[in-house]
Amino acid sequence: MKVLVLGAGQLARMMSLASTHLGIDVLAYDVSSKQVINPVTFEVKHTTLEQEVEQAYAITAEFEHIPEDVLNVCQQSGKFYPGAESISIGGDRSKEKALLDNAKVPCAPYALITEKSAFIEAIEKLGLPLVIKTCQAGYDGKGQWRLKSAEDAEQVWSEMKGFLDTGTEAAPHSxxxxxxxxxxxxVSIIGVRDKDGKCKVYPLTENQHTNGVLTLSIAGKEKAAIQAQAEAAFENLASELNYVGVLAIEFFDVDGKLLVNEIAPRVHNSGHWTQQGAHTSQFENHMRAITGLPIGSTQLVRPTAMVNVLGQPSIPQAVLSVADCTSHWYGKEAKPGRKMGHINVSAANLHQLGERLAELAEMLPEEDYPGVSETSHALILN
Amino acid sequence: MKVLVLGAGQLARMMSLASTHLGIDVLAYDVSSKQVINPVTFEVKHTTLEQEVEQAYAITAEFEHIPEDVLNVCQQSGKFYPGAESISIGGDRSKEKALLDNAKVPCAPYALITEKSAFIEAIEKLGLPLVIKTCQAGYDGKGQWRLKSAEDAEQVWSEMKGFLDTGTEAAPHSxxxxxxxxxxxxVSIIGVRDKDGKCKVYPLTENQHTNGVLTLSIAGKEKAAIQAQAEAAFENLASELNYVGVLAIEFFDVDGKLLVNEIAPRVHNSGHWTQQGAHTSQFENHMRAITGLPIGSTQLVRPTAMVNVLGQPSIPQAVLSVADCTSHWYGKEAKPGRKMGHINVSAANLHQLGERLAELAEMLPEEDYPGVSETSHALILN
Incomplete structure (x- = not known):
C-alpha cells in the first residue's frame, strides 16, 4: 500500500518508519519545493503530485498550512484523510473556535477581530490581559501578541493591522x-479515530513550552477524572469532524478544568513519547487508521518522557547509556531553534523516570534542554 | 553514519528500520546478484562493494554463507563486525564445535566425519540414533540425516559421501x-556484546520448529536458573570470539540442562519478539554495538510471542485487531515455505498472552500457523 504525505519533514519520516513493517510505502510531497521525496532517504522522485495522488492508496498531511490547490487535488481523489476541512481547521484559529463552539468543547473566552472597533470591544468585554493570535498563520509561538495594559493597545493594533491588511478577498485574514x-x-491528548468512527485515546501528556516551543512532555502521571475530560473533548471534536486518523488537542489545565488551547489535525510533537511508551505509536496508528487497518492499543505501557532537541547539531551519544532511553534524529540540517530530534526515556514507574531524567540532566545543558532537571526533581519527590 | 550489511533480506531490512532514528543509514550488499540495494525500498544503487566498504562507518552481515572474497574485502577494512572469523564459525559446524569445546560450553556428544571409517567409528562410539549434519552448508533443517538403525548406514553414507566429495582442497567438506x-x-538466547566487552542478554526464548523451520517463539516464561545457564554460555562464547554485536545461541533443554545446538553470529529469527517485548530490539542493539553506541536495555518489558508467516501471500489484516499485536511484513515475493513476515503479540502477563494467542489462532489456519492454538491453551492453563 502506498501512502502520500503532504509535507516532507520529521513527521512524514516517522510515519514512514512506523508503517513499513505493515507493508506500507510512504512518499512525501514537499509543498515548498513541489518535489516528491522519500522522507527517510530524502531521495527525490521525479514524479508529480498528480501522479502520486493517482498511485496512492491513501493521502494524509503532516502540517496544516497547505496551499489550497494542493488540498483540492488531494480532496478530489476521495482518499485524503483527515481531509481538507479538518486540515483547514488546524490552519485557521477562527474555524477552530467555531468548531469548539459547535462541539460544545470549552475554551477561553475569545473575540474574533477583523477591524479596530472589534479590537476595542474585545478589550472591554474580555478585559486585560489578552493573548492575541493571528488566525491564518503562526505556529510555535509566532504571530502572537500579549496586551497587558490599555496604553499599549495602539502599538499592538498597528502590528495587528499589518497582518489583517495582508489578507485578500478570497483569503481574508482575521x-x-x-x-x-x-x-x-x-496538557494535550492524542487520539485516533478509524473509518467506522471508533476512537482510541492515549493517556494525557503534560507539556512544557519554552519561548512558545515544546521542550518536554511526560505521559503516565494523570488522574482518571482529568483523562475523562480530555477523552470527552477528543470524541466530541473527532466525531463533529467525522475525523479519520490521529488528532491532537492542546489544553490549559485551569484548576483541574481543561480549556482547549489548540487543535492539530495530525500526529503531534507531544505524542512522540508513544514511540516507546505505548504498544502502537501515534505514527503507526495514524497510518493504520487512514489505510483502514484496525487501530492499535493506545494504553500506556510504561511512563515515558520526551525531551525535544532544538537547534543542536547532534544528540549526545551518552544519552543512550541511560536505561531505556532512545534518541530520534530527523536527519535535518541544524538551524537555531529548529526541531532536530527528540529523546524518549521510559521507566517502570514515575520515581524511576525521575531518576533517569536526572541522569539525562547531567548530560544535557540546561540552556539547551530546559526543564529536564526540574522535572526530574519533581518526579523523584512525588 | 553509514552501515553496510552483507545480505539484503529481512534481517538487513529490520536493522535499517531499527536504526534510522539513531542517525544510521543502512545499505545492503546482495551477495548473489552482487548489487548494492536499500533493503527497505529495494532500490538498486549503482555502486560497488568496494565503494560501499570505503564509505561505511561499520560493516556487518545478516547471514553466514558469504563468499570468501567478500569476507576478505570487509575484514581488511578493519570495520567489519562481528568479523570474518565469527561469521565463518556460524557457517561451519566443525568450527562451531571446536569453539564450544574451547569455551567449555556443553553440547551433545559428537564426532567429525570426513571418511567412512570415522562414520563407522561414530556409530559405535556415540550409539544410535544419530543426527548427521553437513558442516559447511545447510540451514532450516536442510542438509541433515537421521540414522535410526544400523541397516540404513550404507544408504546414509552414500548421501553423505556425495556431500563430502563436493568439497575442494581449499574448502574441504566435513x-x-x-x-x-x-x-x-x-530454547535460544540472544545477547549483545559491545566493543568494550560489556554484554547484555535478553530473556531466554522458547522456540517451536515445524519441519526444521522456526514457527513460534515465546519470551517471558523462564526461570532464573535456566536463564543463568544460557547467560553463562553467551558470555563464554562471546568473549572467546571477542565478539561485537548480537549473537544468538540455540539450545536443547534436556531436563533443565542446556546443550548448545547451534550458534548464529547475527540477529536471529528467535529474537524478533524483542521488537515489541523489549525497550531496545535485537536489531537496534546490534547496530548500536557495531557503531560503538552504548548498548540498550535487554530486559523484558512484557511477555511477547512471535509467530512466523511462512509462504503466505499476506498477513490477515484482522490480526491487528488483537490487542497489542503487530505484524511485520518483509515485502518479498511469496514462495512456498519462505519467511514472508512475522506477527508479534504482547501482554501484561502469560495468561493474557495465552488469551491473545487464542484470538490469533481463530484467524490463522493451523496448517499455515502450527502451534498457535496449542500454545495458547498451555499458557492459559498455566
Missing amino acids: IIAEKMIPFDRE | IIAEKMIPFDRE
Whole structure:
C-alpha cells in the first residue's frame, strides 16, 4: 500500500518508519519545493503530485498550512484523510473556535477581530490581559501578541493591522483575542479515530513550552477524572469532524478544568513519547487508521518522557547509556531553534523516570534542554 | 553514519528500520546478484562493494554463507563486525564445535566425519540414533540425516559421501554426527556484546520448529536458573570470539540442562519478539554495538510471542485487531515455505498472552500457523 504525505519533514519520516513493517510505502510531497521525496532517504522522485495522488492508496498531511490547490487535488481523489476541512481547521484559529463552539468543547473566552472597533470591544468585554493570535498563520509561538495594559493597545493594533491588511478577498485574514486565563499547566491528548468512527485515546501528556516551543512532555502521571475530560473533548471534536486518523488537542489545565488551547489535525510533537511508551505509536496508528487497518492499543505501557532537541547539531551519544532511553534524529540540517530530534526515556514507574531524567540532566545543558532537571526533581519527590 | 550489511533480506531490512532514528543509514550488499540495494525500498544503487566498504562507518552481515572474497574485502577494512572469523564459525559446524569445546560450553556428544571409517567409528562410539549434519552448508533443517538403525548406514553414507566429495582442497567438506539426545524443548538466547566487552542478554526464548523451520517463539516464561545457564554460555562464547554485536545461541533443554545446538553470529529469527517485548530490539542493539553506541536495555518489558508467516501471500489484516499485536511484513515475493513476515503479540502477563494467542489462532489456519492454538491453551492453563 502506498501512502502520500503532504509535507516532507520529521513527521512524514516517522510515519514512514512506523508503517513499513505493515507493508506500507510512504512518499512525501514537499509543498515548498513541489518535489516528491522519500522522507527517510530524502531521495527525490521525479514524479508529480498528480501522479502520486493517482498511485496512492491513501493521502494524509503532516502540517496544516497547505496551499489550497494542493488540498483540492488531494480532496478530489476521495482518499485524503483527515481531509481538507479538518486540515483547514488546524490552519485557521477562527474555524477552530467555531468548531469548539459547535462541539460544545470549552475554551477561553475569545473575540474574533477583523477591524479596530472589534479590537476595542474585545478589550472591554474580555478585559486585560489578552493573548492575541493571528488566525491564518503562526505556529510555535509566532504571530502572537500579549496586551497587558490599555496604553499599549495602539502599538499592538498597528502590528495587528499589518497582518489583517495582508489578507485578500478570497483569503481574508482575521485575529483572535483571548482572555488570558492563569493556568496551572499545559496538557494535550492524542487520539485516533478509524473509518467506522471508533476512537482510541492515549493517556494525557503534560507539556512544557519554552519561548512558545515544546521542550518536554511526560505521559503516565494523570488522574482518571482529568483523562475523562480530555477523552470527552477528543470524541466530541473527532466525531463533529467525522475525523479519520490521529488528532491532537492542546489544553490549559485551569484548576483541574481543561480549556482547549489548540487543535492539530495530525500526529503531534507531544505524542512522540508513544514511540516507546505505548504498544502502537501515534505514527503507526495514524497510518493504520487512514489505510483502514484496525487501530492499535493506545494504553500506556510504561511512563515515558520526551525531551525535544532544538537547534543542536547532534544528540549526545551518552544519552543512550541511560536505561531505556532512545534518541530520534530527523536527519535535518541544524538551524537555531529548529526541531532536530527528540529523546524518549521510559521507566517502570514515575520515581524511576525521575531518576533517569536526572541522569539525562547531567548530560544535557540546561540552556539547551530546559526543564529536564526540574522535572526530574519533581518526579523523584512525588 | 553509514552501515553496510552483507545480505539484503529481512534481517538487513529490520536493522535499517531499527536504526534510522539513531542517525544510521543502512545499505545492503546482495551477495548473489552482487548489487548494492536499500533493503527497505529495494532500490538498486549503482555502486560497488568496494565503494560501499570505503564509505561505511561499520560493516556487518545478516547471514553466514558469504563468499570468501567478500569476507576478505570487509575484514581488511578493519570495520567489519562481528568479523570474518565469527561469521565463518556460524557457517561451519566443525568450527562451531571446536569453539564450544574451547569455551567449555556443553553440547551433545559428537564426532567429525570426513571418511567412512570415522562414520563407522561414530556409530559405535556415540550409539544410535544419530543426527548427521553437513558442516559447511545447510540451514532450516536442510542438509541433515537421521540414522535410526544400523541397516540404513550404507544408504546414509552414500548421501553423505556425495556431500563430502563436493568439497575442494581449499574448502574441504566435513560432516558432524551427533548423538540424538531426547530433549524437552528448544530454547535460544540472544545477547549483545559491545566493543568494550560489556554484554547484555535478553530473556531466554522458547522456540517451536515445524519441519526444521522456526514457527513460534515465546519470551517471558523462564526461570532464573535456566536463564543463568544460557547467560553463562553467551558470555563464554562471546568473549572467546571477542565478539561485537548480537549473537544468538540455540539450545536443547534436556531436563533443565542446556546443550548448545547451534550458534548464529547475527540477529536471529528467535529474537524478533524483542521488537515489541523489549525497550531496545535485537536489531537496534546490534547496530548500536557495531557503531560503538552504548548498548540498550535487554530486559523484558512484557511477555511477547512471535509467530512466523511462512509462504503466505499476506498477513490477515484482522490480526491487528488483537490487542497489542503487530505484524511485520518483509515485502518479498511469496514462495512456498519462505519467511514472508512475522506477527508479534504482547501482554501484561502469560495468561493474557495465552488469551491473545487464542484470538490469533481463530484467524490463522493451523496448517499455515502450527502451534498457535496449542500454545495458547498451555499458557492459559498455566
